[in-house]
Amino acid sequence: MILIGALIFVLLEIMLDDGKYYPTRNRFLDLMLSISITLFVWEGNLILDSKLNIFSPWQHKKAIRRIFLQLLLSSFYTFIVIYFSMVIFSQFICEIPEDRKIVLMKSAIIIGLLVTFIIISIEIGIQFFKKWKQSLIELEKYKTESTQAQLQNLKNQLNPHFLFNNLSVLSSLVYQNQDKAVDFINQLSKVYRYILDNRNTELITISDEMKFLESYFFLLKIRFGENIQITIELNENELQKMIPPLSIQTLVENAIKHNEISSSFPLFIKISTLHNNLVICNNIQLRIQYDKSSKTGLKNIQKRYHFFTDREIFILNDEQNFCVHIPMLTLR
Helix, strand or coil: CHHHHHHHHHHHHHHHCCCCCCCCCCHHHHHHHHHHHHHHHHHHHHHHHHHHHHHCCCCHHHHHHHHHHHHHHHHHHHHHHHHHHHHHHHHHHCCCCHHHHHHHHHHHHHHHHHHHHHHHHHHHHHHHHHHHHHHHHHHHHHHHHHHHHHHHHHHHHHHHHHHHHHHHHHHHHHHHCHHHHHHHHHHHHHHHHHHHHCCCCCCEEHHHHHHHHHHHHHHHHHHHHHHEEEEECCCHHHHCCEECCCHHHHHHHHHHHHECCCCCCCEEEEEEEECCEEEEEEECCECCCCCCCCCHHHHHHHHHHHCCCCCCCEEEECCCEEEEEEECECCC
8 A cells, every 4th residue: 555655646746746836845745645645545445344344244145235335435435535635735734726726636536546446346356255265165064064964864874774673583583592592692793883883984895894794694594594695706806995884785685675585485695796886686586565665775875875976876677686786986
Protein backbone atom coordinates (compact mmCIF):
# COMPACT_ATOMS: atom_id res chain seq x y z
CA MET A 1 0.00 0.00 0.00
CA ILE A 2 2.94 2.34 0.61
CA LEU A 3 4.20 1.65 -2.90
CA ILE A 4 0.72 2.16 -4.33
CA GLY A 5 0.42 5.47 -2.46
CA ALA A 6 3.75 6.58 -3.92
CA LEU A 7 2.59 5.51 -7.39
CA ILE A 8 -0.61 7.54 -7.05
CA PHE A 9 1.47 10.58 -6.06
CA VAL A 10 3.63 10.18 -9.17
CA LEU A 11 0.57 9.81 -11.42
CA LEU A 12 -1.02 12.96 -10.03
CA GLU A 13 2.28 14.82 -10.47
CA ILE A 14 2.48 13.83 -14.11
CA MET A 15 -1.17 14.55 -14.87
CA LEU A 16 -1.74 17.79 -12.98
CA ASP A 17 1.39 19.63 -11.91
CA ASP A 18 3.01 21.74 -14.61
CA GLY A 19 5.33 23.46 -12.13
CA LYS A 20 3.89 27.00 -12.25
CA TYR A 21 1.22 26.85 -9.52
CA TYR A 22 3.24 25.57 -6.57
CA PRO A 23 6.90 26.27 -7.18
CA THR A 24 7.72 26.23 -3.45
CA ARG A 25 5.39 23.46 -2.19
CA ASN A 26 6.74 20.54 -0.17
CA ARG A 27 6.54 17.50 -2.44
CA PHE A 28 7.70 15.20 0.37
CA LEU A 29 4.66 16.29 2.40
CA ASP A 30 2.44 15.58 -0.61
CA LEU A 31 4.01 12.13 -0.95
CA MET A 32 3.37 11.32 2.72
CA LEU A 33 -0.19 12.60 2.37
CA SER A 34 -0.79 10.38 -0.68
CA ILE A 35 0.60 7.32 1.14
CA SER A 36 -1.43 8.14 4.28
CA ILE A 37 -4.68 8.45 2.33
CA THR A 38 -3.94 5.18 0.51
CA LEU A 39 -3.26 3.35 3.79
CA PHE A 40 -6.38 4.86 5.38
CA VAL A 41 -8.52 3.80 2.41
CA TRP A 42 -7.10 0.27 2.42
CA GLU A 43 -7.29 -0.30 6.18
CA GLY A 44 -10.87 0.94 6.13
CA ASN A 45 -11.70 -1.47 3.33
CA LEU A 46 -10.14 -4.34 5.30
CA ILE A 47 -12.31 -3.48 8.31
CA LEU A 48 -15.32 -3.24 6.01
CA ASP A 49 -14.44 -6.67 4.56
CA SER A 50 -14.18 -8.25 8.02
CA LYS A 51 -17.58 -6.81 9.00
CA LEU A 52 -19.14 -8.12 5.80
CA ASN A 53 -17.69 -11.58 6.56
CA ILE A 54 -19.85 -11.52 9.70
CA PHE A 55 -23.06 -10.01 8.35
CA SER A 56 -22.89 -11.34 4.79
CA PRO A 57 -20.52 -14.33 4.72
CA TRP A 58 -19.34 -15.94 1.49
CA GLN A 59 -21.91 -18.50 0.46
CA HIS A 60 -22.47 -20.17 -2.89
CA LYS A 61 -26.02 -18.88 -3.30
CA LYS A 62 -25.20 -15.35 -2.05
CA ALA A 63 -21.79 -14.79 -3.65
CA ILE A 64 -23.04 -12.29 -6.26
CA ARG A 65 -24.90 -10.32 -3.61
CA ARG A 66 -21.76 -10.20 -1.47
CA ILE A 67 -19.60 -8.99 -4.39
CA PHE A 68 -22.09 -6.27 -5.30
CA LEU A 69 -22.45 -5.16 -1.67
CA GLN A 70 -18.69 -5.07 -1.10
CA LEU A 71 -17.96 -3.11 -4.27
CA LEU A 72 -20.76 -0.62 -3.50
CA LEU A 73 -19.69 0.01 0.11
CA SER A 74 -15.97 0.08 -0.75
CA SER A 75 -16.59 2.61 -3.54
CA PHE A 76 -18.66 4.82 -1.26
CA TYR A 77 -16.10 4.63 1.55
CA THR A 78 -13.18 5.34 -0.83
CA PHE A 79 -15.01 8.28 -2.39
CA ILE A 80 -15.78 9.83 1.03
CA VAL A 81 -12.22 9.42 2.33
CA ILE A 82 -10.56 10.86 -0.80
CA TYR A 83 -13.06 13.70 -1.17
CA PHE A 84 -12.76 14.95 2.42
CA SER A 85 -8.98 14.42 2.40
CA MET A 86 -8.70 16.68 -0.63
CA VAL A 87 -10.99 19.27 1.01
CA ILE A 88 -8.91 19.22 4.21
CA PHE A 89 -5.71 19.47 2.15
CA SER A 90 -7.00 22.51 0.28
CA GLN A 91 -8.34 24.25 3.38
CA PHE A 92 -5.55 23.69 5.90
CA ILE A 93 -2.39 22.57 4.10
CA CYS A 94 -2.14 24.03 0.62
CA GLU A 95 -4.96 25.91 -1.06
CA ILE A 96 -5.74 24.58 -4.49
CA PRO A 97 -6.78 27.17 -7.12
CA GLU A 98 -10.39 26.90 -8.20
CA ASP A 99 -9.51 26.17 -11.81
CA ARG A 100 -7.43 23.20 -10.70
CA LYS A 101 -9.50 21.98 -7.76
CA ILE A 102 -12.19 20.14 -9.76
CA VAL A 103 -9.68 18.46 -12.07
CA LEU A 104 -7.49 17.40 -9.14
CA MET A 105 -10.50 16.16 -7.19
CA LYS A 106 -11.83 14.11 -10.10
CA SER A 107 -8.43 12.68 -10.91
CA ALA A 108 -7.73 11.69 -7.31
CA ILE A 109 -11.15 10.05 -6.90
CA ILE A 110 -10.97 8.18 -10.22
CA ILE A 111 -7.47 6.87 -9.53
CA GLY A 112 -8.45 5.98 -5.96
CA LEU A 113 -11.55 4.09 -7.11
CA LEU A 114 -9.66 2.25 -9.85
CA VAL A 115 -6.96 1.16 -7.42
CA THR A 116 -9.63 0.15 -4.90
CA PHE A 117 -11.47 -1.94 -7.53
CA ILE A 118 -8.25 -3.69 -8.54
CA ILE A 119 -7.16 -4.44 -4.97
CA ILE A 120 -10.66 -5.48 -3.89
CA SER A 121 -10.89 -7.80 -6.91
CA ILE A 122 -7.61 -9.41 -5.93
CA GLU A 123 -8.78 -9.71 -2.34
CA ILE A 124 -12.10 -11.27 -3.42
CA GLY A 125 -10.20 -13.71 -5.65
CA ILE A 126 -7.95 -14.71 -2.76
CA GLN A 127 -10.94 -15.24 -0.49
CA PHE A 128 -12.69 -17.31 -3.16
CA PHE A 129 -9.56 -19.44 -3.54
CA LYS A 130 -9.27 -19.94 0.22
CA LYS A 131 -12.94 -20.88 0.52
CA TRP A 132 -12.66 -23.22 -2.46
CA LYS A 133 -9.56 -24.87 -1.01
CA GLN A 134 -11.22 -25.15 2.40
CA SER A 135 -14.35 -26.68 0.86
CA LEU A 136 -12.22 -29.25 -1.00
CA ILE A 137 -10.41 -30.19 2.22
CA GLU A 138 -13.72 -30.49 4.10
CA LEU A 139 -15.20 -32.52 1.24
CA GLU A 140 -12.24 -34.93 1.20
CA LYS A 141 -12.40 -35.19 4.99
CA TYR A 142 -16.12 -35.94 4.80
CA LYS A 143 -15.55 -38.53 2.05
CA THR A 144 -12.80 -40.20 4.07
CA GLU A 145 -14.88 -40.30 7.25
CA SER A 146 -17.93 -41.47 5.32
CA THR A 147 -15.92 -44.16 3.53
CA GLN A 148 -14.41 -45.44 6.76
CA ALA A 149 -17.82 -45.49 8.44
CA GLN A 150 -19.43 -47.34 5.52
CA LEU A 151 -16.58 -49.84 5.38
CA GLN A 152 -16.81 -50.46 9.11
CA ASN A 153 -20.58 -50.95 8.85
CA LEU A 154 -20.07 -53.52 6.09
CA LYS A 155 -17.55 -55.37 8.22
CA ASN A 156 -19.86 -55.31 11.21
CA GLN A 157 -22.57 -57.01 9.14
CA LEU A 158 -20.35 -60.11 8.89
CA ASN A 159 -19.66 -60.74 12.53
CA PRO A 160 -23.22 -61.18 13.90
CA HIS A 161 -24.24 -63.27 10.88
CA PHE A 162 -21.20 -65.51 11.18
CA LEU A 163 -21.59 -65.95 14.96
CA PHE A 164 -25.32 -66.69 14.71
CA ASN A 165 -24.82 -69.51 12.20
CA ASN A 166 -22.07 -71.20 14.21
CA LEU A 167 -23.89 -70.91 17.52
CA SER A 168 -26.86 -72.63 15.88
CA VAL A 169 -24.57 -75.49 14.85
CA LEU A 170 -23.05 -75.65 18.33
CA SER A 171 -26.44 -75.81 20.03
CA SER A 172 -27.31 -78.95 18.05
CA LEU A 173 -23.87 -80.54 18.55
CA VAL A 174 -24.07 -80.24 22.33
CA TYR A 175 -26.92 -82.78 22.36
CA GLN A 176 -25.58 -85.02 19.59
CA ASN A 177 -21.86 -85.36 20.27
CA GLN A 178 -20.19 -83.60 23.18
CA ASP A 179 -16.64 -84.44 22.03
CA LYS A 180 -17.31 -82.84 18.67
CA ALA A 181 -18.89 -79.91 20.48
CA VAL A 182 -15.65 -79.35 22.43
CA ASP A 183 -13.57 -79.49 19.24
CA PHE A 184 -16.05 -77.18 17.57
CA ILE A 185 -15.75 -74.64 20.40
CA ASN A 186 -11.93 -74.70 20.22
CA GLN A 187 -11.91 -74.12 16.47
CA LEU A 188 -14.68 -71.55 16.70
CA SER A 189 -12.57 -69.58 19.20
CA LYS A 190 -9.67 -69.57 16.70
CA VAL A 191 -11.95 -68.48 13.90
CA TYR A 192 -13.51 -65.70 15.90
CA ARG A 193 -10.10 -64.60 17.14
CA TYR A 194 -9.14 -64.12 13.49
CA ILE A 195 -12.26 -62.03 12.92
CA LEU A 196 -11.53 -59.87 15.97
CA ASP A 197 -7.86 -59.43 15.07
CA ASN A 198 -8.78 -58.28 11.56
CA ARG A 199 -11.87 -56.22 12.32
CA ASN A 200 -10.00 -53.02 11.43
CA THR A 201 -8.06 -54.53 8.53
CA GLU A 202 -9.15 -53.36 5.10
CA LEU A 203 -7.21 -55.87 3.00
CA ILE A 204 -5.45 -59.12 3.85
CA THR A 205 -3.29 -61.55 1.91
CA ILE A 206 -4.93 -64.61 0.41
CA SER A 207 -2.35 -66.66 2.32
CA ASP A 208 -3.66 -65.37 5.67
CA GLU A 209 -7.23 -65.85 4.53
CA MET A 210 -6.50 -69.47 3.60
CA LYS A 211 -5.05 -70.13 7.07
CA PHE A 212 -8.29 -68.84 8.52
CA LEU A 213 -10.24 -71.07 6.13
CA GLU A 214 -8.46 -74.14 7.48
CA SER A 215 -10.10 -73.56 10.86
CA TYR A 216 -13.35 -72.56 9.23
CA PHE A 217 -13.49 -75.74 7.12
CA PHE A 218 -12.73 -77.75 10.22
CA LEU A 219 -16.01 -76.44 11.61
CA LEU A 220 -17.77 -77.37 8.38
CA LYS A 221 -16.32 -80.87 8.47
CA ILE A 222 -17.63 -81.39 12.00
CA ARG A 223 -21.05 -80.35 10.81
CA PHE A 224 -21.23 -82.05 7.40
CA GLY A 225 -18.53 -84.72 7.47
CA GLU A 226 -17.50 -85.98 4.02
CA ASN A 227 -20.59 -84.46 2.47
CA ILE A 228 -18.65 -81.25 1.83
CA GLN A 229 -15.39 -81.23 -0.13
CA ILE A 230 -13.02 -78.40 -0.98
CA THR A 231 -10.29 -78.17 -3.60
CA ILE A 232 -7.68 -75.38 -3.55
CA GLU A 233 -5.55 -74.62 -6.59
CA LEU A 234 -3.35 -71.61 -5.79
CA ASN A 235 0.35 -70.96 -6.32
CA GLU A 236 2.74 -69.06 -4.04
CA ASN A 237 2.59 -65.80 -6.00
CA GLU A 238 -1.20 -65.78 -5.94
CA LEU A 239 -1.22 -66.31 -2.19
CA GLN A 240 0.51 -62.94 -1.74
CA LYS A 241 -2.28 -61.01 -3.47
CA MET A 242 -4.84 -59.13 -1.36
CA ILE A 243 -8.58 -59.42 -0.80
CA PRO A 244 -11.00 -57.97 1.77
CA PRO A 245 -11.09 -60.17 4.92
CA LEU A 246 -13.77 -62.89 5.06
CA SER A 247 -14.61 -62.59 1.35
CA ILE A 248 -14.05 -66.30 0.68
CA GLN A 249 -15.80 -67.31 3.90
CA THR A 250 -18.87 -65.28 2.89
CA LEU A 251 -19.07 -67.00 -0.50
CA VAL A 252 -18.61 -70.46 1.03
CA GLU A 253 -21.29 -69.69 3.60
CA ASN A 254 -23.65 -68.61 0.80
CA ALA A 255 -23.04 -71.93 -0.99
CA ILE A 256 -23.92 -73.83 2.19
CA LYS A 257 -26.97 -71.66 2.82
CA HIS A 258 -28.57 -72.19 -0.60
CA ASN A 259 -27.61 -75.77 -1.49
CA GLU A 260 -28.60 -79.16 -0.17
CA ILE A 261 -25.72 -81.04 1.49
CA SER A 262 -26.07 -84.77 2.13
CA SER A 263 -24.46 -88.10 1.26
CA SER A 264 -26.65 -88.21 -1.84
CA PHE A 265 -25.90 -84.61 -2.74
CA PRO A 266 -22.37 -83.69 -1.61
CA LEU A 267 -21.28 -80.11 -2.04
CA PHE A 268 -18.03 -79.51 -3.92
CA ILE A 269 -16.26 -76.20 -3.56
CA LYS A 270 -13.25 -75.21 -5.64
CA ILE A 271 -10.96 -72.23 -5.10
CA SER A 272 -8.72 -71.32 -8.05
CA THR A 273 -7.60 -68.33 -10.10
CA LEU A 274 -8.36 -67.01 -13.57
CA HIS A 275 -7.21 -63.75 -15.20
CA ASN A 276 -6.01 -62.24 -11.91
CA ASN A 277 -9.29 -63.12 -10.22
CA LEU A 278 -9.88 -65.48 -7.35
CA VAL A 279 -12.61 -67.91 -8.41
CA ILE A 280 -14.86 -69.66 -5.87
CA CYS A 281 -17.12 -72.27 -7.47
CA ASN A 282 -19.66 -74.74 -6.13
CA ASN A 283 -22.02 -77.22 -7.76
CA ILE A 284 -25.66 -76.20 -7.75
CA GLN A 285 -28.20 -78.38 -5.92
CA LEU A 286 -30.69 -75.96 -4.49
CA ARG A 287 -32.60 -76.84 -1.37
CA ILE A 288 -36.14 -78.10 -1.87
CA GLN A 289 -37.48 -75.34 0.34
CA TYR A 290 -35.46 -72.64 -1.37
CA ASP A 291 -36.17 -69.01 -0.71
CA LYS A 292 -34.98 -66.60 -3.37
CA SER A 293 -31.68 -65.12 -2.29
CA SER A 294 -31.48 -61.44 -1.41
CA LYS A 295 -27.77 -61.65 -2.36
CA THR A 296 -26.85 -59.72 0.77
CA GLY A 297 -23.48 -61.45 1.02
CA LEU A 298 -22.55 -60.73 -2.59
CA LYS A 299 -23.67 -57.11 -2.32
CA ASN A 300 -21.61 -56.76 0.83
CA ILE A 301 -18.48 -58.01 -0.95
CA GLN A 302 -19.15 -55.79 -3.98
CA LYS A 303 -19.50 -52.69 -1.81
CA ARG A 304 -16.32 -53.51 0.08
CA TYR A 305 -14.42 -53.94 -3.19
CA HIS A 306 -15.64 -50.56 -4.46
CA PHE A 307 -13.54 -48.89 -1.78
CA PHE A 308 -10.35 -50.29 -3.30
CA THR A 309 -10.78 -50.88 -7.03
CA ASP A 310 -12.92 -50.18 -10.08
CA ARG A 311 -12.72 -53.82 -11.11
CA GLU A 312 -16.06 -55.57 -10.87
CA ILE A 313 -17.03 -58.88 -9.31
CA PHE A 314 -18.10 -61.35 -11.98
CA ILE A 315 -20.77 -64.02 -11.34
CA LEU A 316 -21.27 -67.06 -13.57
CA ASN A 317 -24.28 -69.33 -13.17
CA ASP A 318 -24.66 -72.07 -15.80
CA GLU A 319 -27.34 -74.00 -13.85
CA GLN A 320 -24.74 -76.61 -12.92
CA ASN A 321 -22.08 -74.52 -11.21
CA PHE A 322 -22.17 -71.18 -9.45
CA CYS A 323 -18.88 -69.27 -9.68
CA VAL A 324 -17.90 -65.89 -8.28
CA HIS A 325 -14.80 -64.14 -9.61
CA ILE A 326 -13.38 -61.61 -7.13
CA PRO A 327 -10.38 -59.41 -8.05
CA MET A 328 -7.01 -60.17 -6.50
CA LEU A 329 -5.47 -56.85 -5.49
CA THR A 330 -1.90 -55.65 -5.21
CA LEU A 331 -0.85 -52.84 -2.91
CA ARG A 332 0.91 -49.90 -4.59
